[in-house]
Amino acid sequence: MKENVLTSFIRDTYKTTSIIPYVITGQVVLFILLHIFDLITFSEKTSVDLYTIFYTESILPVSFREFLSQPWSLLTHPFIYTSLWNLLFDCLWLYWMGQLFLNLLHTRQFNSLFIGGTFVGAILFLILGFIPLLSTQPLYWHTTAFGLAAIISSLVVLVPNYEIRLLLLGNIKLKWIAAVYLGFQFAFLISTNKAAALSYLCIVFGGMLFMHQLQRGKDWSNFFIKKKRKLKVIRNNYENQKLSEQGYPNQQEIDQILDKISLKGYESLTLKEKELLFRASKKEN
Known part of the structure; x- marks a missing residue:
């Protein structure tokens, strides 16, 4: 139908x-x-x-x-x-x-x-x-x-x-x-x-x-995220690595891209970097 x-x-x-x-x-x-x-x-x-x-x-x-x-x-x-x-x-x-x-x-x-x-x-x-x-x-x-x-x-x-x-x-x-x-x-x-x-x-x-x-790495919006217990840190790192393997950038890659934007502007990004930034924006949607 x-x-x-x-x-x-x-x-x-x-x-x-x-x-x-x-x-x-x-x-x-x-x-x-x-x-x-x-x-x-x-x-x-x-x-x-x-x-x-x-x-x-x-x-x-x-x-x-x-x-x-x-x-x-x-x-x-x-x-x-x-x-x-x-x-x-x-x-x-x-x-x-x-x-x-x-x-x-x-x-x-x-x-x-x-x-x-x-x-x-x-x-x-x-x-x-x-x-x-x-x-x-x-x-x-x-x-x-x-x-x-x-x-x-x-x-x-x-x-x-x-x-x-x-x-x-x-x-x-x-x-x-x-x-x-x-x-x-x-x-x-x-x-x-x-x-x-x-x-x-x-x-x-x-x-x-x-x-x-x-x-500079200080995300004020994290104030609204509940802090996870230390016991779950290893699991989260594993999940981040798994997401990275599936094509999602990890936090270090995101920070490097943002630093590049800050220094040289958005237009300086390569197509791959723009794609990674786009995927990162959708990861938490």
Whole structure:
């Protein structure tokens, strides 16, 4: 029996440990729901302003006192978008930059960096709200801009000279694309939301530091892995050797490839090294 197209699409899309499809789905679903409430409110089908209630209860307020009355906003704020273009823009950036990251490194590292950037940025935003100069007017935060900043800034450290082909502009190095993207985002925020701008800047440097430490052999995403007892070390070494024999690179080979990328750029890798890096990224998926 031929498989249903929708079933096949759902299986292929969500059969992954990457959070990318889940984040995009959540953003789209809540965007649609928010604007359904807007239509209901506009058509005066109800006296309750569902749009305003749903929106204000889901975004992250800069005031810690307001946050205590809606703590769930720490989880909901990355999925809230009011502009279709803003939603489309962020979803495309998340997909493109996410796929580039996953082609080079592990899903665990991507998930840790994206989630960490999103929520550490939100916490910094709340902390900066205590400074009167930064909260002179009612401010709020939503979207996944912090998480995207962490991913993009980390890729600048990993593969700064990686070229991306842009329509009408040709091949542009990632470092220049990132500089324009991050620069415009920061310039916009500093003029409208200083607490968010400073948080954004911290997350940019945090993403770069994450990748710098990874290149030095310190993987901060290992914090989320349970440490195995020493009794199992021999077994794990044997399994790593077996995986290497089956075509998967061991950790030493991965480190050597990452060092080469750091020194000479992604383009300096041979086809075999690119293949090994690709297999390594899929080994933990």
